[in-house]
Structure formats: structure tokens, C-alpha cells
Amino acid sequence: MADEPDWDDIFRSQPQNDRPGDTAGGRRGDSGDGESGRGDGTPLRRSTHREAPALSRREQRERERQADPVVVTPSDDEDERSRRRATREPRERRSKKGPIVLATILVLVLAGGTAGVAAAWGQVQPLIAKFTGDDEPADYAGSGNGTPVEFAIVSGQVGSDIAQNLADAGVTQSYESAYSVLLSNPSMTFQPGTYTLQQQMSAQSALDALQDSANRITNKVVIPEGTAAADVYELLATATSIPIADVQAAAADHTSFGLPAEATSLEGWLFPATYELDPGKTAHDYLQDMVTTMTEHLQSAGAQPADYQKTIVFASLIQKEAGLADDYPKVARVFQNRLDQGMLLQSDATVAYGTGNTHRVTTTDEERGDANNAYNTYVHEGLPVGPISNPGDLALNAALKPADGTWLYFVTVNLDTGETAFSTTFAEHQAAVKQWQAWMREHPEYQ
Structure with missing residues (x-):
């Protein structure tokens, strides 16, 4: 009663982490200065998703009831008129700012329990109980009806x-x-x-x-290593039920993801991993998560920011051509040796990507001779004009740290096991190619 603090006294005594206007009544969205913590450390921001009712039933009843004074107790020497005024005025003030105070408290409570809120809770809780009345809200009993x-x-x-x-x-x-x-x-x-x-x-x-x-x-979307961007969009749309057109539209605005200036699309920048689905995320949010994750892995691998795009292009090529984990650095060395000697890379994976078919491992003589295919490394020197897949850690690390060796050729001689033959001379390579051709004749499903 008289020795209990008023609402204003309580909030004046707490640290001013938020402006009252940002926490009370109508929430103002992601202002950034009123985040509440979750168990995973992700901010739980205010939203305008739904406003709480202005007054609960208990608050409406409390406004109508003739109750004892809550904050002010008149002194013994006041006359009866003063007593009546003292008992009514606090109730009128309370009814006006009650919803705002309760909304403020709830936002502070969900803010993760700052020191100020924790210290004030012992004072606030009794006042809330008095403010909201003695009647209990309508509530079911038990843990549900089984539906x-x-x-x-x-x-x-x-x-x-x-x-x-x-x-x-x-x-x-x-x-x-x-x-x-x-x-x-x-x-x-x-x-x-x-x-x-x-x-x-x-x-x-x-x-x-x-x-x-x-x-x-636990709903998740899994992006396998080496997946092309177009397939990532399909996987994301299927997993989230976001229309594929919306995913593609978000991806088309590639400059909104913080990519290097030389990047012309999201290809190569969507790190292959398992991502948990959040019903509140947009297509752009998911794609940004993948780009951010790729940047983090580039940093961990030791890539320099100025070389991010080149590293991804090289790694995407390694990702598509290498099979076994131990072969990634060797494949990287073959390509690096050929680049150093001014040789064409002659990668079927680049040719296939340029045709729009990223799901095959062989190409035709006509396709390998097509100079109109900008990705055709049988015709065009150097690395392809852009990434041809989204590479994982093995490929990123191999691109930055190729194995030591003099190899100039390789061919996967068993597509089931990933066995690959590495050669230094063309004659050695031709023998390995014949081995691969024999395997392919026995496995027409790969053609």
C-alpha cells in the first residue's frame, strides 16, 4: 500500500536500456535497440505481426470495480473528501497507462532478463498481481486432448x-x-x-x-557439394514451399548479397550444407545465409578477400572433377600446372555447364568444339568465366593448397568408386583413357 512503489518510481530506478516509446504499446518492429535473447543467441526482435488486445478482460473488470486504493493511502488527518479523491485518482491513472506498462514489462522480460529487470521483478510482480485482479483467466487443465x-x-x-x-x-x-x-x-x-x-x-x-x-x-534443407545454383533454388523452394519464382527473383538481385564486384550471379556462393528452416524467413534470407556461410568458410580456408571470386571459380571446377577426398589436392595441382604452362584446362564439366546441363559427366566432340560456349575450356584459355558449381571445404582448401606433383592429366576410370588415374605424360594419359572408355561401355547408364 503506502510503502509500495508506484509504477513510475520502479521504472525511473531501472537502467534506461530502451526508450519508453520503443517498448510500450505499439511495437515498432526491428528497431535494433530492443532485442530479446533466445537460447541460440539469435535476437528475438519486436514485430508488428499482431498487437495484443488493448485491455484484457481482467483489466476491463478492474476498471469497473470499486476497489481499494492501490498506490496512494491518505494520511489520518485528511478529511473524507480527500480520502475519496485519493482512492479514485490512482485507479483512473492506472486504467490509462495499464496496457502500456504491461506491454513494456513483457518486452523487457523477453529481452533476456537484463540486470535492471531482474532487480525490479520482485517489486513489479506484486503490483502486476494487484493491477490485474484476483480472478484467474480462462485456462484449460492438463496437457491437451490428443489432437x-x-x-x-x-x-x-x-x-x-x-x-x-x-x-x-x-x-x-x-x-x-x-x-x-x-x-x-x-x-x-x-x-x-x-x-x-x-x-x-x-x-x-x-x-x-x-x-x-x-x-x-526439425525441418531442414540439404545442399549437397557441387550443386549448381539452379538446383539449389529448386531444393530451397521445395523444402520451404516458397514459390520457385520468388526464389529465382531473389537470386536475380545478386548485388544485394554483398558479393565482390566481379561476381555476376550467386553461382558458387551458396555454401553446401544443411540449413534449418525458419517459417519467418524469406527466400532472400535463406540465400543470404548461404552466402554468409561461404564467406566464413573462405576466411577459414585462408583466402584473401580480393581473391574470393577467383578461389570460388577454381574450387567449383575442382568440386565437379574430383571424386575421392584424397584426389582434390591432386586435381587442383593438375589444373594449376596446366594454367602455369599455358595449356587449355579441357574440362568436360565446364563444357556441360555451358550447355545448361549440369547433371552429366560426358560431352560430345561437337560440344567440346563450340567456341560460343563461354565456359568451354577446350576452346577458351584459363579458368572458366565463372563458377560452375557451389564448392565445399575440400574444394576450397584444395584450390588454395594444391598437392605437390608434376601431373598434367587425370581421368576417373571408375565412376562408381571414384578411382582416378593421374598422369604426367600424354602417353600415360591415353592408356588411362582407354581404361575409362572400357568401363563406360560396361556402364551405359552413365552416358
């Missing part, structure tokens, strides 16, 4: 969004039930993703389930 519900948490949502969406999905009985649990548990954090819940769960059990990784539906 499964797939529930998505999207990047940028805050606690009020989650509480409202739980009610909308029929998981909880009311927005207020989940919202009040969030208020009383400031340490709760959530990771984006899709979770398996049930209909008619208690608010506590629903929120507990959202923090249990066992309930998370």
Missing part, C-alpha cells in the same frame, strides 16, 4: 504474439492465460520453428512444450 497442432514461432515475434497465436490455434483457452504465465516467468525464451502441440492445453503446459526441443519439428 495435434503444428504451431509456428516466427523470428521477430514477442510474447504477446505467441500468447495470442496459441489462443487462436485452439491450443490455450485464452490469450490472458498464456500472457499471465509469461509475465510470471521472465526467463522464458523461444526459438523460431514449428512445434507439435495439442488442442486444449493449459497455458503452462503449452509454453513448457514450446521450450522443449523434443517438440520442435
Whole structure:
């Protein structure tokens, strides 16, 4: 009562990490100065996905009830008129700023529990209880009725969004039930993703389930090493249900991904790996993740920023031509020796890429003689004009650190096992080519 702090006193005493206008009432999206932490360290930003109701049922009831004073208790020497004024004015002030205060607290709570919020919680919680009234919000009992519900948490949502969406999905009985649990548990954090819940769960059990990784539906997209960009777009569209046209449109704006000036597309820059799907991400977001990951791996391999594009072009060629892990540095050495001696690289993989068919390993005499194919290294000297695949770590490392050797030729003599013959002289190479041709006759499915 008289010895309890007012709302304004509490918030004046806390560190001013956010401006009041940025945390109360209408959230302002990704302002950058009000992020809340998740378990994985990814910011959980405010969003404009859904506004919480201006007043909960309890708040509406509290406004209507004739209650005892909450903040101000008149002194004994005041007259009855002063007493009545003292009991009413605080309630009127409270009803005006109540939704703003509650929204502010929830944003602060989801901000990861800063020192100021943690210190204030012991003071704030009793006032919240008094402010919201004694009646309990409508809530189911137990952990659900057995009917499964797939529930998505999207990047940028805050606690009020989650509480409202739980009610909308029929998981909880009311927005207020989940919202009040969030208020009383400031340490709760959530990771984006899709979770398996049930209909008619208690608010506590629903929120507990959202923090249990066992309930998370792990959706992923796998990008194999050596995949061409066009196939990456197809894989991404299939995994995410984003229309392929949207993925292709995002990729077409290649200058928006922070690539070197000499890069003319995303080809080669989409690092092959397994990426978890986030229902809140756009096609551009996913592609940017792949580009960022490629940059990180280039740095780890020791590439210099000025050489990133050249390294990727070289590595993409190695990725398509090498088979076994031990052969990557040898293939790199063959190509480097040929470049050093001014020889044509004569890679079938480059010719195939230039024809638009990236799924085959052989080419025809006519295709190898086509000078209109800019990627044709049987005709054009040096490295191809651009990457022909998206290389992984083995290829990146090999491009930067070729093996020692004098080889000028190689041919894979067994496509099933990846066995490759490396030769220094043309005669040695011709013998290996005959071995490969014999294997191909026995395996027409590869032609």
C-alpha cells in the first residue's frame, strides 16, 4: 500500500536500456535497440505481426470495480473528501497507462532478463498481481486432448504474439492465460520453428512444450557439394514451399548479397550444407545465409578477400572433377600446372555447364568444339568465366593448397568408386583413357 512503489518510481530506478516509446504499446518492429535473447543467441526482435488486445478482460473488470486504493493511502488527518479523491485518482491513472506498462514489462522480460529487470521483478510482480485482479483467466487443465497442432514461432515475434497465436490455434483457452504465465516467468525464451502441440492445453503446459526441443519439428534443407545454383533454388523452394519464382527473383538481385564486384550471379556462393528452416524467413534470407556461410568458410580456408571470386571459380571446377577426398589436392595441382604452362584446362564439366546441363559427366566432340560456349575450356584459355558449381571445404582448401606433383592429366576410370588415374605424360594419359572408355561401355547408364 503506502510503502509500495508506484509504477513510475520502479521504472525511473531501472537502467534506461530502451526508450519508453520503443517498448510500450505499439511495437515498432526491428528497431535494433530492443532485442530479446533466445537460447541460440539469435535476437528475438519486436514485430508488428499482431498487437495484443488493448485491455484484457481482467483489466476491463478492474476498471469497473470499486476497489481499494492501490498506490496512494491518505494520511489520518485528511478529511473524507480527500480520502475519496485519493482512492479514485490512482485507479483512473492506472486504467490509462495499464496496457502500456504491461506491454513494456513483457518486452523487457523477453529481452533476456537484463540486470535492471531482474532487480525490479520482485517489486513489479506484486503490483502486476494487484493491477490485474484476483480472478484467474480462462485456462484449460492438463496437457491437451490428443489432437495435434503444428504451431509456428516466427523470428521477430514477442510474447504477446505467441500468447495470442496459441489462443487462436485452439491450443490455450485464452490469450490472458498464456500472457499471465509469461509475465510470471521472465526467463522464458523461444526459438523460431514449428512445434507439435495439442488442442486444449493449459497455458503452462503449452509454453513448457514450446521450450522443449523434443517438440520442435526439425525441418531442414540439404545442399549437397557441387550443386549448381539452379538446383539449389529448386531444393530451397521445395523444402520451404516458397514459390520457385520468388526464389529465382531473389537470386536475380545478386548485388544485394554483398558479393565482390566481379561476381555476376550467386553461382558458387551458396555454401553446401544443411540449413534449418525458419517459417519467418524469406527466400532472400535463406540465400543470404548461404552466402554468409561461404564467406566464413573462405576466411577459414585462408583466402584473401580480393581473391574470393577467383578461389570460388577454381574450387567449383575442382568440386565437379574430383571424386575421392584424397584426389582434390591432386586435381587442383593438375589444373594449376596446366594454367602455369599455358595449356587449355579441357574440362568436360565446364563444357556441360555451358550447355545448361549440369547433371552429366560426358560431352560430345561437337560440344567440346563450340567456341560460343563461354565456359568451354577446350576452346577458351584459363579458368572458366565463372563458377560452375557451389564448392565445399575440400574444394576450397584444395584450390588454395594444391598437392605437390608434376601431373598434367587425370581421368576417373571408375565412376562408381571414384578411382582416378593421374598422369604426367600424354602417353600415360591415353592408356588411362582407354581404361575409362572400357568401363563406360560396361556402364551405359552413365552416358
